Amino acid sequence: MSIVTVQLGQCGNQIGFEVFDALYSDSHCPQGLCSKRENEVYQASCKERFFSEEENGVPIARAVLVDMEPKVINQTLSKAAQSGRWKYGQHSCFCQKQGSGNNWAYGYSVHGPRHEESIMNLIQKEVEKCDCLSGFFIIMSMAGGTGSGLGAFVTQNLQDHYSNSLKMNQIIWPYGTGEVIVQNYNSILTLSHLYRSSDALLVHENDAVHKICAKLMNIKQISFTDINQVLAHQLGSVFQPTYSMEGSYHYRRNPLGELMENLVPHPEFKMLGIRNIPQMSENSLAYSTFTWAGLLKHLRQMLISNSKMEEGIDWQVRPPLSGLPTLGKVSLNRELHFNTSIANLVILRGKDVHSADLGGFKDPALYTSWLAPVNAFNVWKTQRAFSKYEKSAALVSNSQFLLKPLDTIVGKAWNMFASKAYIHQYTKFGIEEEDFLDSFTLLEQVVASYCNL
Amino acid sequence: MPAHWTEETALKGRGHRSLGRRWRRVSTRSVIGRGPSRDGTGAVIGRWDPAAAARNPRKVSASCMGRRRRRVDRGAAVGALPEAIAALSRTLPAGPSPEIFRRAKFDRPEAAPALWQLLFRVLSPLSANGASAPPAQGEPPSTEAQVRVVKSELHSQGYPRRALAQLPEDGSQGSRELLLALAWLLARGPLLERLLAQTRVRLGDEIPLCECEALASPGPPVPRVEADGPVDIRHLQWLMGKLRFQWRKLITSQQEQCALLGKIHSYTRGCHSDRSLGHLSVAETELLRDAEGGRQLLRRLESENVCLEAALHWRRQELVFWRWMDTVLGTCPPEASQPTFVPRIPEKGAGEWELVARELQALQEELRGAAEPRRAAWEARVGGWGPEWSAVQRASREAVGLELAALQRAWERGGAAAQPHGPCRLVKSDAGASGGPGLRAAQVIEVLRSREACLEAVLCQLQRQCRQELARLAGALPGLIWILPPGR
Numbered sequence: 026m027s028i029v030t031v032q033l034g035q036c037g038n039q040i041g042f043e044v045f046d047a048l049y050s051d052s053h054c055p056q057g058l059c060s061k062r063e064n065e066v067y068q069a070s071c072k073e074r075f076f077s078e079e080e081n082g083v084p085i086a087r088a089v090l091v092d093m094e095p096k097v098i099n100q101t102l103s104k105a106a107q108s109g110r111w112k113y114g115q116h117s118c119f120c121q122k123q124g125s126g127n128n129w130a131y132g133y134s135v136h137g138p139r140h141e142e143s144i145m146n147l148i149q150k151e152v153e154k155c156d157c158l159s160g161f162f163i164i165m166s167m168a169g170g171t172g173s174g175l176g177a178f179v180t181q182n183l184q185d186h187y188s189n190s191l192k193m194n195q196i197i198w199p200y201g202t203g204e205v206i207v208q209n210y211n212s213i214l215t216l217s218h219l220y221r222s223s224d225a226l227l228v229h230e231n232d233a234v235h236k237i238c239a240k241l242m243n244i245k246q247i248s249f250t251d252i253n254q255v256l257a258h259q260l261g262s263v264f265q266p267t268y269s270m271e272g273s274y275h276y277r278r279n280p281l282g283e284l285m286e287n288l289v290p291h292p293e294f295k296m297l298g299i300r301n302i303p304q305m306s307e308n309s310l311a312y313s314t315f316t317w318a319g320l321l322k323h324l325r326q327m328l329i330s331n332s333k334m335e336e337g338i339d340w341q342v343r344p345p346l347s348g349l350p351t352l353g354k355v356s357l358n359r360e361l362h363f364n365t366s367i368a369n370l371v372i373l374r375g376k377d378v379h380s381a382d383l384g385g386f387k388d389p390a391l392y393t394s395w396l397a398p399v400n401a402f403n404v405w406k407t408q409r410a411f412s413k414y415e416k417s418a419a420l421v422s423n424s425q426f427l428l429k430p431l432d433t434i435v436g437k438a439w440n441m442f443a444s445k446a447y448i449h450q451y452t453k454f455g456i457e458e459e460d461f462l463d464s465f466t467l468l469e470q471v472v473a474s475y476c477n478l
Numbered sequence: 479m480p481a482h483w484t485e486e487t488a489l490k491g492r493g494h495r496s497l498g499r500r501w502r503r504v505s506t507r508s509v510i511g512r513g514p515s516r517d518g519t520g521a522v523i524g525r526w527d528p529a530a531a532a533r534n535p536r537k538v539s540a541s542c543m544g545r546r547r548r549r550v551d552r553g554a555a556v557g558a559l560p561e562a563i564a565a566l567s568r569t570l571p572a573g574p575s576p577e578i579f580r581r582a583k584f585d586r587p588e589a590a591p592a593l594w595q596l597l598f599r600v601l602s603p604l605s606a607n608g609a610s611a612p613p614a615q616g617e618p619p620s621t622e623a624q625v626r627v628v629k630s631e632l633h634s635q636g637y638p639r640r641a642l643a644q645l646p647e648d649g650s651q652g653s654r655e656l657l658l659a660l661a662w663l664l665a666r667g668p669l670l671e672r673l674l675a676q677t678r679v680r681l682g683d684e685i686p687l688c689e690c691e692a693l694a695s696p697g698p699p700v701p702r703v704e705a706d707g708p709v710d711i712r713h714l715q716w717l718m719g720k721l722r723f724q725w726r727k728l729i730t731s732q733q734e735q736c737a738l739l740g741k742i743h744s745y746t747r748g749c750h751s752d753r754s755l756g757h758l759s760v761a762e763t764e765l766l767r768d769a770e771g772g773r774q775l776l777r778r779l780e781s782e783n784v785c786l787e788a789a790l791h792w793r794r795q796e797l798v799f800w801r802w803m804d805t806v807l808g809t810c811p812p813e814a815s816q817p818t819f820v821p822r823i824p825e826k827g828a829g830e831w832e833l834v835a836r837e838l839q840a841l842q843e844e845l846r847g848a849a850e851p852r853r854a855a856w857e858a859r860v861g862g863w864g865p866e867w868s869a870v871q872r873a874s875r876e877a878v879g880l881e882l883a884a885l886q887r888a889w890e891r892g893g894a895a896a897q898p899h900g901p902c903r904l905v906k907s908d909a910g911a912s913g914g915p916g917l918r919a920a921q922v923i924e925v926l927r928s929r930e931a932c933l934e935a936v937l938c939q940l941q942r943q944c945r946q947e948l949a950r951l952a953g954a955l956p957g958l959i960w961i962l963p964p965g966r
Contacts, residue, residue, distance in 0.1 A: 026730070156738065156741075190730070191726065282726070290720040291716045291719050394710065396713060
């Protein structure tokens with residue numbers, strides 16, 4: 026089953042490139058630490074999912090590139106072509122001469138309807154190349170103009186045209202200290218629209234990934250490429266093939282479907298976050314060894330203390346004693362120490378994966394009262410190592426991790442809205458105050474739902 | 479010839495009591511023993527069946543002859559009975575040995591487990607899905623579960639004997655009752671044909687045209703899980719969402735299957751020896767690729783042949799079995815007659831329909847007579863309520879009218895085009911080649927579309943009702959804001 030990726034805007038296109046590159050390099054990595062035969066099946070599975078074949082044997086990414094400025098798309102295309110290992114399809118991109126100027130309304134109400142037909146045609150051509158379409162992976166920023174506004178528009182169209190296909194939006198949460206003044210407006214509009222049309226929102230926070238680059242990768246001058254590579258690594262560690270069940274050597278056919286079935290069946294809880302371990306520079310990797318017990322202990326503590334990386338984990342946070350009313354869950358004003366999960370999916374890759382003990386993730390205290398661990402926790406495994414890591418673990422979690430950032434963004438946007446700042450920039454292009462109010466209502470509801478788990 | 483069968487036939491001669499019930503059978507082949515036997519001694523033969531006689535002159539002569547010849551015939555029957563039962567056993571899934579049947583006649587407990595299991599296999603709704611694999615996948619259900627399924631399934635099919643329902647659930651007893659139930663099932667309908675059709679080896683790519691059979695058998699009873707306390711609505715929403723995702727996954731994999739089938743059909747065009755088919759099916763393509771699969775298929779075909787031959791054999795010999803079953807019935811205590819519940823619409827004569835129609839008409843008139851004075855009284859009472867009331871009345875009359883019209887449309891649509899049933903072989907033919915036998919995909923699509931439209935109309939109506947109910951609830955709590963869930 027195949028996934029069609031839609032890369033939108035500068036951010037979406039740059040990340041999309043890194044994702045395909047990570048997927049390709051991993052599946053052709055000689056250090057897979059498994060038999061040749063198994064490696065071939067793994068490669069074939071990855072390829073069916075993300076690439077289609079052209080005559081001369083170079084895999085072509087199942088992707089559609091959309092931007093309103095030609096610069097980034099041209100860079101992306103040539104970077105892929107230069108790699109010589111894989112490339113984008115010749116007729117799979119759409120670009121224009123003029124951007125959206127960080128105005129969500131312009132992307133959504135002007136660019137969207139104007140180019141709807143061309144973009145949807147491109148997507149349809151890509152869909153027709155798949156024997157079987159599992160769904161769409163839509164990569165976009167949350168706070169800008171083109172990626173977020175047009176992205177919300179395209180997602181809505183996909184929902185109308187391909188209602189049975191799955192839609193996962195990979196969205197980039199802006200830096201808390203972003204320089205775009207209307208980023209909070211753009212963010213609430215993006216989130217509220219996606220909440221209506223998408224099945225899952227996979228969120229990456231720029232701040233968190235930046236810290237990973239600084240602390241774990243020891244990068245001094247952090248560029249967007251560094252950040253995007255970390256992000257692509259995390260996505261690859263989730264979406265590369267895994268065994269379809271315990272003891273089986275067949276690879277899972279529809280990971281997107283199973284992931285969603287496990288994590289986001291409830292229409293009010295669609296926010297997903299990824300954590301992974303270990304994450305380090307290649308130099309350090311050569312001198313490190315890991316045990317499953319150690320990795321999983323850290324990963325669990327990262328989950329419950331809501332830390333995005335291995336370093337600086339708060340080991341004081343403990344799950345609430347079961348049977349007692351959970352204090353930490355009650356109020357937002359009180360600091361959230363313990364991160365309650367709705368559902369978790371752990372993905373383990375590497376040596377002796379069958380010996381890994383996941384008991385720590387099956388503790389009912391980690392989850393809400395209305396979902397037992399047997400429904401809330403799942404694990405995917407493969408013996409095939411991922412991208413030079415002898416052992417690695419990733420965690421996709423539907424939890425309270427975004428509650429604070431979301432509440433902050435909604436609060437800031439509300440303050441601006443209350444003083445009617447910059448609203449005319451949006452009403453000018455057909456996004457009315459009523460639309461803002463609808464967005465606030467919806468997101469307040471989401472905040473409340475996540476708060477009262 | 480085993481000795482005990484001789485002893486068995488000797489037992490038959492002891493006459494039998496008048497039976498409350500007789501084997502009813504549509505087939506003319508086995509009309510033996512329809513009425514109470516007229517002579518108290520020679521119960522084995524029962525009534526002479528002219529149809530069977532015409533087919534089997536040798537037997538006719540035997541049964542027409544005098545006492546001496548009859549004894550000879552009995553001797554032949556002694557051999558024929560175990561043979562007939564063996565043929566039946568070979569036809570049934572996991573059929574037990576003839577010895578089990580013999581013991582069941584004497585209600586011996588050691589015969590019970592095998593018969594419970596046989597009836598479970600025969601009745602199990604799982605086997606109705608047309609899968610060629612045996613229904614018992616994974617863990618076979620416990621004996622208690624099997625017994626419960628057999629009892630409830632027989633009850634739902636209208637099996638009248640209460641003695642069976644009272645048997646203990648450990649499956650240790652009741653072999654004679656089970657034998658009677660099996661015979662009842664055999665006599666009642668095309669049981670063997672259905673079973674044989676289910677286990678048929680399928681070479682073509684088949685597609686079920688309607689789901690009516692799947693809908694008719696509700697599947698094994700789902701164990702009820704009692705919630706410990708109040709159920710959180712979010713848990714239900716979660717499960718509902720999960721179900722939705724599974725639906726979408728199912729649709730995706732069906733689409734994939736269609737795409738792949740299409741590929742196989744177009745790649746193998748002109749390969750089939752049968753010109754009218756023109757291309758290979760999945761099973762046939764698999765045979766070309768995998769020799770071991772071919773051997774397995776051969777084995778399956780051979781065993782299916784054995785089954786079919788056994789079925790033919792049984793058809794020729796079942797007469798003997800039914801005679802013997804009469805004696806089985808004779809050995810068991812009669813039950814007080816009770817109304818038999820038969821869920822199928824019995825094929826009755828036109829006279830009976832008229833009777834029912836007249837009765838219905840009478841009832842309708844009675845109803846009208848009772849309702850009209852009441853309505854008049856009611857209208858007189860509310861007459862003074864003014865235009866508001868008449869508006870409400872008009873609205874509800876309109877709503878009823880709409881619903882009635884929708885129902886009528888649905889009925890006409892369902893009645894007009896006889897919906898195609900059963901599995902069909904999928905064959906891809908050239909667009910130009912029209913006509914020819916078989917169903918066109920377009921026809922099937924049309925039927926499905928109209929069915930979809932009907933279902934959608936019903937869904938819309940239900941949704942409207944829900945919305946009205948929600949609006950009513952929202953109106954009842956003025957301080958509350960209702961926020962509809964996003965999406966989906």
